[in-house]
Amino acid sequence: MKDVVDLLGRILLSFIFIYEAIDSILYFKKTTNLMTEYGITFQQDLLLIGGVFLLLAGGTLLLIGYRIGLGAMLLMIYWIPVTFIVHSFWNDALPARRLESILFMKNIAILGGLMFMAVNTSGKYSIKTLLANTRVPKRFR
Numbered sequence: 001m002k003d004v005v006d007l008l009g010r011i012l013l014s015f016i017f018i019y020e021a022i023d024s025i026l027y028f029k030k031t032t033n034l035m036t037e038y039g040i041t042f043q044q045d046l047l048l049i050g051g052v053f054l055l056l057a058g059g060t061l062l063l064i065g066y067r068i069g070l071g072a073m074l075l076m077i078y079w080i081p082v083t084f085i086v087h088s089f090w091n092d093a094l095p096a097r098r099l100e101s102i103l104f105m106k107n108i109a110i111l112g113g114l115m116f117m118a119v120n121t122s123g124k125y126s127i128k129t130l131l132a133n134t135r136v137p138k139r140f141r
Contacts, residue, residue, distance in 0.1 A: 002123075003123045003124035003125055004125070006120075006122075006123035006124075006125070007065070007123060007124075007125040007126075009113075010062055010063060010065060010068070010117070010122070010123075010126075011063060013062060013110070013113050013114070013117065014059045014060070014062040014063035015059075015063075016110065017055045017056075017058060017059035017062070017075055017078075018055065018056065018059040018060070018063065020055055021051075021052045021055035021056045021059065024048060024051065024052050024055070025052055028048065031048055032044045032045065032048060035047070035048065038085055038086060039085075040085070051078055051082075054074045054075065054077055054078040055075070055078060057071070057074050058070075058071040058072065058073075058074035058075035058078070059071070059075065061074070062075070062117060064126065064127045065122035065123060065125065065126020065127055065128055065129070066122065066126065066127040066128045066131075067128070068117050068118070068120075068121075068122045068126075068128075069117075069118045069119070071117075072114045072115070072117045072118035073118060075114050076111065076114050076115075076118075079107065079110065079111055079114065080111065082107075083104060083107040083108065083111070087100050087101075087103045087104035087107060088100070088104075089101040089103075089104050
């Protein structure tokens with residue numbers, strides 16, 4: 001049961017990052033406009049492409065269960081600055097402060113999930129386990 005829950009947790013956690021990467025690709029121009037609203041004007045295209053790479057690479061590694069520590073680190077490199085830039089509730093007006101603080105705490109909780117993934121193994125149902133248990137025929141050794 002633990003292995004099934006581990007697989008399900010990896011799938012659910014990775015979907016938010018893969019979805020965000022796909023959304024950023026599909027709405028590239030709108031995303032760069034949103035970056036401008038948050039004050040990110042330096043090398044927007046390069047930053048966005050780098051962010052999409054981190055999201056896709058980290059999310060995919062987490063999803064398939066191969067080198068999940070690396071995948072989680074890639075996602076944290078993206079997730080931490082974005083959380084503090086986008087959900088800086090301490091800078092918002094009072095009406096928006098409550099919602100932004102909830103979204104900030106949600107992102108912090110996701111960060112905790114990434115940290116948990118970074119220090120644990122990928123479990124029984126993963127590409128890493130599949131590769132470790134696959135025997136190479138003698139004629140190919």
